[in-house]
Amino acid sequence: MNTPTNESGAAVVLRDVHKSFGAHKVLAGVNLEAQRGQVTAIIGRSGSGKSTALRCIDRLETVDSGEITVCGRRVDDPHVDLKALRLDVGIVFQSYNLFPHLNIEENIMLAPRAAKGLDKAAARELAHSVLAKVGLREKATAYPEQLSGGQQQRVAIARSLAMQPKVMLFDEVTSALDPELTGEVLKVIEELAAGGMTMVMVTHEMAFARRVADQVVFMNAGRVWEQGSADILTNPTTPELKQFVQSEL
Incomplete structure (x- = not known):
């Protein structure tokens, strides 16, 4: 296992990261740090590169050039231990990706048993523990189709928590939910932040970013355009962020 290569307390570091899909340049030199124990919210218009940047952090996409370090591991290294990386990093998408033929506790037990070798009893106890964290312990034996979208998304969060990651990534996890269900999912994320x-979360929820994020990163044209505390949403220094914030009101 690698030891951290940076001394700034950053869990995630991107240095001059470039990524293209064919002729389309998606990331054009991204520089970003996410500090341990903090919430980094990445905002920006559709197509600004924010979700691609997030996927590169977990090596779901490979970069063309630049460096990415996560929990001390060089993710851009072609020989990086992906299994070890994904034990450190949990990711939750806007689609829940739950197995419909398994009940909720079985969905959560799957990865800890396969990746960590937990026996059935220990995995079930862990599943119930993380379900309690997202307020769904009583749904352990229900099936995904019996749950609302917000409940399914909370199960997806619990499934990631069961792997006891050091970093959690969220990619627009509320974009498919109506406002009431969005609120219940954001409440879970806020409680995780308090803990x-x-x-690192890609989000379009500006009020939530203002309230919870330690750092807000505004991406534009494949770059980090402006970053700072949540105050940048009230007092943007670039015309691009000012226009973006106004369009989100």
Whole structure:
């Protein structure tokens, strides 16, 4: 296992990261740090590169050039231990990706048993523990189709928590939910933040970013255009962020 290569307390570091899909340049030199125990919210218009940047952090996409370090591991290294990386990093998408033929506790037990070798009893106990964290312990034996979209998304979060990651990534996890269900999912994320979980989240929820994020990163044209505390949403220094914030009101 690698030891951290940076001394700034950053759990995630991107240095001059470039990524293209064919002739389309998606990331054009991204520089970003996400500190341990803090929440980093990445905002920006559709097509600004924010979701691609997030997927590169977990090596779901490979970069063309630049460096990415996550929990001390060089993710851009072609020989990086992906299994070890994904034990450190949990990711939750806007689609829940739950197995419909398994009940909720079975969905959560699957990865800890396969990746960590937990026996059935220990995995079930862990499943119930993380379900309690997202307020769904009583749904352990229900099936995904019996749950609302918000409940399914909370199960997806619990499934990631069961792997006890050091960093959690969230990619627009509320974009498919109506406002009431969005609120219940954001409440879970806010509670994780209060507990000191390191999180990087791509979000369009400006009010939530203002309230919870330690750092807000505005991406535009494949670059980090402006970053700082949540105050940048009230007092943007670039015309691009000012226009973006106004369009989101």
